[in-house]
Amino acid sequence: MTVTKAVIPAAGLGTRFLPATKAVPKELLPVVDTPAIEYVVREASAAGLKNVLLITGKTKGAILDHFDRAWDLEAVLAEKNDLARLDAIRASAELAVIHAVRQPAPRGLGHAVLCAKEHVGADPFAVLLGDDLIDARDPLLTSMIAVREALGGSVVALMRVPLDQISLYGSAAVEPLPGGVVPSLPPGSVFRLSGLVEKPPREQAPSDFAIIGRYVLHPAVFEVLEETAPGRGGEIQLTDALARLAEMPPEAGGGLHGVHFTGRRYDTGDRLDYLKAVVRLAADHPELGADFADWLDEFSAELRGRAEP
Numbered sequence: 249m250t251v252t253k254a255v256i257p258a259a260g261l262g263t264r265f266l267p268a269t270k271a272v273p274k275e276l277l278p279v280v281d282t283p284a285i286e287y288v289v290r291e292a293s294a295a296g297l298k299n300v301l302l303i304t305g306k307t308k309g310a311i312l313d314h315f316d317r318a319w320d321l322e323a324v325l326a327e328k329n330d331l332a333r334l335d336a337i338r339a340s341a342e343l344a345v346i347h348a349v350r351q352p353a354p355r356g357l358g359h360a361v362l363c364a365k366e367h368v369g370a371d372p373f374a375v376l377l378g379d380d381l382i383d384a385r386d387p388l389l390t391s392m393i394a395v396r397e398a399l400g401g402s403v404v405a406l407m408r409v410p411l412d413q414i415s416l417y418g419s420a421a422v423e424p425l426p427g428g429v430v431p432s433l434p435p436g437s438v439f440r441l442s443g444l445v446e447k448p449p450r451e452q453a454p455s456d457f458a459i460i461g462r463y464v465l466h467p468a469v470f471e472v473l474e475e476t477a478p479g480r481g482g483e484i485q486l487t488d489a490l491a492r493l494a495e496m497p498p499e500a501g502g503g504l505h506g507v508h509f510t511g512r513r514y515d516t517g518d519r520l521d522y523l524k525a526v527v528r529l530a531a532d533h534p535e536l537g538a539d540f541a542d543w544l545d546e547f548s549a550e551l552r553g554r555a556e557p
């Protein structure tokens with residue numbers, strides 16, 4: 249069964265980005281001129297997932313408005329013949345068919361995914377975190393769907409991180425699979441996962457392979473989540489449910505694989521990573537890029553000057 253649905257959890261509190269996220273959801277913070285979550289919906293749409301379920305929460309109504317038509321604005325722009333902006337505001341409403349469900353309280357990412365159970369039903373589905381931005385030039389989701397189609401079970405995205413940062417992520421125990429198991433992917437890029445630990449201290453991490461915010465999940469995850477007790481931080485952790493799926497036999501919907509991602513990725517819920525995403529995408533922006541890069545060069549020289557004794 250092929251993957252057609254994407255679930256985008258966007259109901260977290262965004263405490264790392266306060267006070268900006270007191271009234272504005274972090275998923276709507278602009279990365280240059282586009283809210284972070286629009287890049288995520290674009291990514292799902294580009295991978296062929298045109299059925300998108302947003303998991304939203306308190307203060308998140310504006311996220312849905314962003315993916316709706318804005319007739320009043322459209323009328324003003326049409327009147328001014330401002331066609332570029334007219335296209336830009338229509339585009340977000342045409343990327344996918346957007347559905348929404350509210351997570352009644354932010355009880356963790358695992359609980360947010362469980363809120364998608366009725367919508368998803370019995371098919372495999374993708375999960376894309378609404379604040380995790382993967383550069384469109386480094387496609388990942390299509391590779392993950394290919395792994396799911398070749399090997400079944402569930403698939404996560406893995407990125408190597410310095411060991412002193414592994415305690416910020418889920419860490420995976422991995423065994424490389426021989427090249428050719430997924431013909432479209434290079435040898436060494438697909439792993440079997442035998443275990444997972446959420447945010448371990450460095451000395452307890454099974455490896456430096458961290459799980460990042462893209463998943464292709466077997467629907468068996470819902471039953472596992474229903475039985476998953478609150479874990480780290482009192483939240484229902486998706487990582488705990490994935491660790492259970494890794495141990496389960498394939499006939500029960502178990503089996504967990506990972507795709508090694510080496511491209512550009514930004515956690516826009518983290519202030520420093522957010523700034524890096526803005527600078528990188530601004531430097532590549534078709535209208536602003538050249539002027540911004542010139543200014544950045546001058547500014548870097550100024551900073552180097554400041555650093556000199």
Ligand code: UTP
Nearest residue numbers: 257258259260261262263264354355356360378
């Ligand atoms: P994060 O851990 O980055 O979100 O969750 P957070 O809890 O908002 O972060 P901080 O630590 O307070 O800053 C990853 C993704 O899961 C969603 C978030 O919106 C984000 O997209 N999430 C998290 C939910 O939808 N519900 C939750 O209960 C927790």
